[in-house]
Amino acid sequence: MKNFEYAVPDSIDKTFEYLKSSKAILKAGGIDLLDMMKEQLISPDRLVNIRELEELKFLKEDTNGAFLIGPGQTLSELAEDQTINKSYKALAQAAGGVASVQIRNSATLGGNLCQRPRCWYFRSADFHCSRKGGDTCFALDGENQYHAIFDNTDGCAIVHPSATAVALIALNAKLIISNGEKDREVSIEEFFVTPANDIERENILNKNEMIITIIIPADIKDYLSYYHKQKEKQTFDWPLADVAVALRMEGDRCQDARIVLGSAAPVPFRSKSAEQALVNQNINKDTAIKAAEAALIKAEPLTLNEYKVPLFKTIIYRTICHTVGIDPMN
Numbered sequence: 001m002k003n004f005e006y007a008v009p010d011s012i013d014k015t016f017e018y019l020k021s022s023k024a025i026l027k028a029g030g031i032d033l034l035d036m037m038k039e040q041l042i043s044p045d046r047l048v049n050i051r052e053l054e055e056l057k058f059l060k061e062d063t064n065g066a067f068l069i070g071p072g073q074t075l076s077e078l079a080e081d082q083t084i085n086k087s088y089k090a091l092a093q094a095a096g097g098v099a100s101v102q103i104r105n106s107a108t109l110g111g112n113l114c115q116r117p118r119c120w121y122f123r124s125a126d127f128h129c130s131r132k133g134g135d136t137c138f139a140l141d142g143e144n145q146y147h148a149i150f151d152n153t154d155g156c157a158i159v160h161p162s163a164t165a166v167a168l169i170a171l172n173a174k175l176i177i178s179n180g181e182k183d184r185e186v187s188i189e190e191f192f193v194t195p196a197n198d199i200e201r202e203n204i205l206n207k208n209e210m211i212i213t214i215i216i217p218a219d220i221k222d223y224l225s226y227y228h229k230q231k232e233k234q235t236f237d238w239p240l241a242d243v244a245v246a247l248r249m250e251g252d253r254c255q256d257a258r259i260v261l262g263s264a265a266p267v268p269f270r271s272k273s274a275e276q277a278l279v280n281q282n283i284n285k286d287t288a289i290k291a292a293e294a295a296l297i298k299a300e301p302l303t304l305n306e307y308k309v310p311l312f313k314t315i316i317y318r319t320i321c322h323t324v325g326i327d328p329m330n
Ligand SMILES: Cc1cc2nc3c(=O)[nH]c(=O)nc-3n(C[C@H](O)[C@H](O)[C@H](O)COP(=O)(O)OP(=O)(O)OC[C@H]3O[C@@H](n4cnc5c(N)ncnc54)[C@H](O)[C@@H]3O)c2cc1C
Pocket: 025, 026, 027, 028, 029, 030, 031, 032, 033, 034, 071, 072, 097, 098, 099, 100, 103, 106, 107, 108, 109, 110, 111, 112, 113, 114, 115, 116, 161, 162, 163, 164, 205, 209, 210, 211, 212, 236, 237, 238, 239
């Protein structure tokens, strides 16, 4: 590993000063960043450690009733927080399902949203694929069992790795991004970049920018939400497929639905067809099955991941049922 400077700012202002160095990069929990450095996929000249920065750690409601989360909150803290469990359950479940307890104690929300893809060709220095500036996607004709079943024809078939992003899109979250001089607010859906727009990046952050706040709008308190992750093994593992559902209900009738699939596409995939199948319907097992079927109509599996189609249908059905308290197995 190349030598690097280690900067520990004591304020957000100082963080932006340290970031001005040409190859400086933020380090939060370091779980993904250090992997990338050890594999020699990146070689920063300065790590700016924000893991202990108190200014980035907060969970609070603003005067308008929106819930504000600091990007420095760990995944364990999100999974255990009472307000999040009560009002934004999908987020608590997504954060609590990531990796192992040791990783969740270190990993932060900001780092989870900005982690790089897990595609094994991308993670190996031996494969100079399109996402690293090469001209080939090795997954398209290779080992693609964990890759995308939607939007996989634009030269890169990664699945977006962040579980919390799936939940936060279902919860219609927004992000405040800053470069130290100017802040901008974006919907979290606009934060992620598709391969068609730029194959070498996963989000819109410029080099000197960071996420300083995650906002869940006030009206989301009126929604019920649920997140489910299907893993290959029961100990800590990445999802084969995951889904977050948020429903605004009036009695048994669904007024609004937000359904997001993870491990399905290069960015967390919002299934508008599943949502449309639920709106203005009574939610029961039949409508849940119809929504799950609708979600997969346009799936285009690769050579080795066709299994994801029935898998997603099952977990979407189950997650919709769980959201409204129906036992999907009975
Ligand atoms: C065995 C294993 C299993 C895992 N399983 C899952 C899983 O199932 N689901 C899942 O979602 N993740 C999973 N992960 C990934 C893990 O959750 C992430 O690596 C971790 O959340 C990253 O957070 P961090 O704070 O350590 O980020 P870091 O590694 O410190 O940073 C990651 C990236 O984010 C940037 N960054 C950090 N904070 C900010 C900020 N505030 N603004 C802008 N950029 C920022 C950094 O510069 C860096 O580029 C797994 C990891 C392992 C090792």
